[in-house]
Amino acid sequence: MPDFHLPLSGPVNQAFQYWTKMTMGQVGLVNINMGKSSDPALEQKIIEDVGSYGRQIGQLSDALMAVLQHMKTDSWDPECKEAVEAFRQQVKEVAKLKERHQRVNG
Numbered sequence: 001m002p003d004f005h006l007p008l009s010g011p012v013n014q015a016f017q018y019w020t021k022m023t024m025g026q027v028g029l030v031n032i033n034m035g036k037s038s039d040p041a042l043e044q045k046i047i048e049d050v051g052s053y054g055r056q057i058g059q060l061s062d063a064l065m066a067v068l069q070h071m072k073t074d075s076w077d078p079e080c081k082e083a084v085e086a087f088r089q090q091v092k093e094v095a096k097l098k099e100r101h102q103r104v105n106g
Contacts, residue, residue, distance in 0.1 A: 061091050 037043045050056070064087070073084060 058094075061087075061094070065091055 047053070051059070068084060068088070073081060076084075
């Protein structure tokens, strides 16, 4: 079945399949394929059994923040310091959104 791509969101491509699909536990009228994988069945199993992409990225962020708390970055070049600060700011923004979401949705 061919994928129908909507280019309305800029450079992001999402494949929408409008027919019932019964593979890897998915049954639905609209299924979204977020990208290509060398082993889609394994990737689906990881998402189902280990955690969503968001959960995996969140845990990586938590681990990297823990490492950064114990590293001395004073001698790092400015580009590296900026990258670390940008990462820290992004983690803070995600935390704010999660907190706001929890307050609104209980």
